[in-house]
Structures are given as C-alpha cells and as structure tokens.
Amino acid sequence: MKRAEIVEFYARLAADNPHPETELEAGNPFQLVVAVALSAQATDVGVNKATRRLFETVTTPQQMLDLGEDALKQHIKTIGLFNTKAKNVIALSQRLVDVYGGEVPNDRDALETLPGVGRKTANVVLNVAFGAETFAVDTHIFRVGNRTGLARGKTPLAVELKLDKATPQPFRLHAHHWLILHGRYVCKARRPECWRCIVADLCAFKPKTPPPKAALPKEP
Template sequence: MNLAKRRAIFETLQSLNPHPTTELEYTTPFELLIAVMLSAQATDISVNKATRPMFKVANTPQTILELGEAGVIHYIKTIGLFRTKAKNLIATCKMLLEDYAGQVPAQREALESLPGVGRKTANVVLNTAFGQPTIAVDTHIFRVANRTGLAPGKDVRVVEAALEKYTPKEFQHDAHHWLILHGRYVCKARRPECWHCMIEPLCEYKTKTLAPDLELKASARQSRVKIN
C-alpha cells in the first residue's frame, strides 16, 4: 500500500471520528493503568462494569493496596484471569508507592517494569494518559493492519513498527483508537462488514463481503444457475 492510500485511510477515519479515545472509563492515569491491565482477554464493557464500583471505593495505589487481593477479587471476579490480575494489581500498587511516589510513570521502561504491564498496556497508557504517539497493537489492530494492507506483519511487533513507520505524523496519536474501533465495530474478525465500511474503496482486502440481503440474493442467483 502506498503512502497516498494510507493517508486517505486516516483522513477518512478522522473525518468520521475527529477526537477518538478509549472506551475504558477512567479519570486519572492510575485508573487508566488499572483498567488497561484488567482489559487483557476481556471486553472494555466488562472492565467498566467492574471498575465503576471499585473506583468509588479505591482509585489510588494506597487504597487499592488496602483492599488486598481478596478485596480486589470481590470487584473483578467477573473478568477473566481475575486471580492473576488481582495479584498483579496489588504488586503494581506496592511498586508505584515504593518506587514512584504513588504516581504512574510516563516512561515505557518504567511502565513495563510494573507487574502485569507489557508493551501493549504501556503503549495505551503512554498514548491515552500522556499524549505520546504510541500505537498499541491488540488483536483488532493486528487484524485490520493485515487485512486492509495498511501495515501487514507476521506478529504484533512487526505490525507496530510498520504502523509507526508508515502512519503520517499528524495521525500517529489517534491511529491506535481509530484502528481499534474500526476493528471492533466494522472490520470484525469473523465477518468484516465491508458493505458499510467507509474505507472499503481504499482497502486491499480481496474477499469483500456483501450486505446480508445482497449476499442472500447472490446465493439464490447462483443456485438458479446451477439448477438450470
């Protein structure tokens, strides 16, 4: 895919959503960090349902620490891997208090040193909380980047590097949000909804899908041809 087409894709996504952001609910960098840590292998909806009541009671490293693992589990037990996540949350809060004066660091290396925080989580926090032009490649972005031809790659690090290299500078801060939302609601895993995709003319995916009613009509026509 050439630069002009990539630019046109981001211009289109920008026109549809000029100010994209995460669907996780948060009010501070710490709340965002906790929400992103909980979102691994879980939906944003399920995380928000868990964090709303928890953040009313505990939304700082000290108050989360005071809950203890059992207290955290009480709030997050509906989320996958909740025991491991509770353990990591407590360990992260301890480290934030001991090493960072209770503040979320704005440096990748420091973030990735926290228990349960990997590159993707660090990228989300750096981008959303601190305004850095990072791109966190999750399953949605990995799929969209490969399917459209925007930034194909065999693994998330290759895709991340390609997106950082080929995304025009003015779109880099919001690229993460546009692509994840596009993958979540339009370019879906099992069946991309090409028939109402605004970047479909620019997309290099070869097997474009039709609207369900048109697909049914096409199938019926094929059946008649075979019968005749």
C-alpha cells in the same frame, strides 16, 4: 498500501470520528493502568462494568493495597483471568508506591517493569495519559493492519513498528484509536461489515463480505 492511500485511509477515519477516545473508563493515570491491565482478553464493556464500583473508592495505589487482593477479586470476578489479574494489580500498586512515589511513570521501560504491564498496555498509557504518539497494537489493530495491508507483520511488535513508520502527521496521535474502533465495530474478527466500511476501496482484504440477506420468515 501506498503513501497517498494511507493518507486517504486515515483522513476518512478522522472525518468520521474527529475526536476518538478510549472506551475504558478511568479518572486518572493509575485507574487507566489498572483498567488496561484488566482488559486483556476481555471486552471494554465488561471491564467498565467491574471497575465502575471499584473506582468509586479506589483512586490511588495505596487505596488499592488497602482494599487487598481478596476484596479486589470480588470486584473483578466477572472478568476472565481474574486470579492473575488481581495478583498483578496488587503487585503493580505495591511497586508504584515503593518505587515511583505512588505516581504512574511517563516512561515505557518503567511501565513495563510493572507486573501485568507489557508493551501494549504501556503504549496505551503513554498515549492516553501522557499524549505520546504510540501505537498500541492489540488484537483489533493487529487484525486491521494485516487485513487492510496498512501494516502487516507476524507479531504485534512488527505491526507496531510498521505503523510507526507508515503513519504521517497529523494522524499519529489518534491513529491507534481510529484503528481500534474501526476494528471493533466494522472490521470485526468474525463478521467484518465490509458493505458499510468507508475504506473498503483502499483495503486489500479479498472476500469483501456482502450485506446480510433479509431474514426469511420461518416455516411453522
């Protein structure tokens, strides 16, 4: 995608949603780390349903340790991969207490030493909790970047580095939220809704999906 097209692409998404925010519910950086770690291969809606009650009583790493792994599992058992996620969240909390004074570090390398936290989760925390201009490439952004031609790559890291180079100010801070929300609600994996996409004319995706035909009445 050309420079002017990229600016137009972001300008439209920005005009459509001036103040995009994460849809994960978290009251502080620690809860954010936990919520994002839990969100792997799960929907935000599902994560929020599980964390709503959990976060009423657990707001710090020490409180998570006091709760314990078994009780945590009961809270998050409706989320996929809950066994490894529970283990990771306890280990992550232990490390925050032992090494970082119970605080979430504002540093990608430090974040990535936390169990269950990889580059994508670290980038989300840096952006949402600390206002860094990071590009957290999840399944949605990977798909949108490759489909549209905005930022293509074989791996999430490759797409991230291209986004970093291709995204100009003043769009850098919120770019990853505009892309993820666009991917979640319009440029969907199964049935992309190109007929109502506001950047379809800038997009390289060939089979522009038509609007659904009106449902025919069923024969009895």
